[in-house]
Amino acid sequence: MIRINGLTHRIGATPILHDIDLTLPRGKLIALIGPNGAGKSTLLRLVARLEPLQAGRIEIDGLDLATTGTERLALAMAVMGQQTHVASRLRVAELVGFGRWPHHHGRPRAADREAVEQALDAFGLTPLRHRFLDEISGGQAQRAHLAMTFAQGTDWLLLDEPLNNLDMAHSRTLMARLADLVGARGRSVLTVVHEVNYAAAWADHIIAMKDGRIVAEGAPETVLTEPVLSALYDTPIEVSRHDDRPLVLHHHWHDQLGSPFPKPSDDTLRVLH
């Protein structure tokens, strides 16, 4: 369980998070949603100890973030940040292998090698294992980073927009894998998701943030509603249902938004076509 108490954060003079209290249950796929600048990534980065704590307290499975060494925390949670594009020329298997570093500090044992193989396999990377990271696509590199995070073998996985760089097929596969990690292996995942429908389809628990505050929290059915989402994104949003889950419709009520561009005349359209 992750407990957050009185978490306030500012960058320079700009307040980013306002006195956040939050309890994240274990064994769930938790999605953080909200508009740009809501503070989702900052919250995740604070829990992941990638940013220094300014005020408040964060506890992960009983470990106080402020007083627990970073080595110990690496056995409790694995982190994937937004920037996974690096200039380093590592092979895929070598990168995934570094996921085991917190366990062996340079002397891998059989169990470590086994975990790396499993991670490569789980993310469909076995055929790419000998390829250099700078020779594969951005999406594949993203998957390699995710496999490293998975190989770390921690109860918690913290992911900052893991769907960046991924097309629809890979996004879907990734969300299904995360759901499987939680469902079949009992891991806990906290992930920032931009596209609400991926959260709608796969998450067990949703946290909606806006302007550095938690606006709504709970099961997808209770958070992904028309009033909550419309207020969250400041735009009219229609929600339907599909397969017993909410489905956000992007194209509906489009005319209510208005257009900043003048409508082209029929003559212009004829010329364009």
Added chain:
Amino acid sequence: MNARPLAAGLALALLVLASLGTGAARIDLAAGGGWTTLVLMESRLPRTLAVLLTGAALAVAGTVIQSLVRNRFVGPDTAGTGESAALGLLGITLLAPAAPIWIKMVAASLAAMAGTALFLAIVRRLPVREVMLVPIAGLVLSGIIGSVVTWIAWEADLLQFVGTWLGSGEFSGVIAGRYELLWIAGAAAGLAWFAADRFAILSLGDGVAIGLGLSTRGVMRLGMVVVSVVSALVVTTVGMIPFVGLVVPNIVARIMGDNLRASIPVVAAGGAGLLLACDLLGRIVRHPYEIPVGTILGIAGSVIFLWLLYRPVSHG
């Protein structure tokens, strides 16, 4: 696959033999004798060892600084480190001329560390995408510190003294008793190999490093110690040796990637081989006179570096 390291080892061994047999004095390695032993033990062997140690240590220091700044276009000689070491040595020479050699080396290393820290602080403020700003910042910093050294040396009438550090490095002055400090540079490079995984992880970004439980500051500090000690000892013992720390890590990374635990020994051997080949060339071209190895490297290194620059960039 196993043939490659064997061939490389053989080539290095041949270079070593050639180095032992090449010089102004005429000796007969096959026949031996007192004169031959004297030349070998007092001059040729120390010189060969000094070249090997310098080449290996500089190349490894290059790998380390490249992983610290996450940029391939820097070397220990283009980060202001050598000039800072010279400044430190000049300072201690002026303040305490009678200080024992180890105190002078400590002063040079500390100054080199301060210079490298300054370089790292500057680089961290540069936009990540602007790959070429990093080497430019290094060259500007080197130039500024170098000119301060020259100015102080001019004022103190020590210009000739300083010239041996900032000028083209060369090994013609190396005899037994005047190169042994380079073993410490070699040991520092060995330390880098010991911490190879940490440098490899750090070069993946602070986020990844912290996520894996690494103390980024600790690794940075260790890297700075390695780079500074190597630079300080090389600069004060044999002078500025350009390009080895820049091109060798690049070529090795091209071929075998950045898994530093595997590549650092190859980087070391490559640096030793390149420097020995250039030093040998400098001894042969106008035998029995010598061309400083720094000059040879200036030509060879800049050609290799231009090739590396114009070859299509695979990242970014």
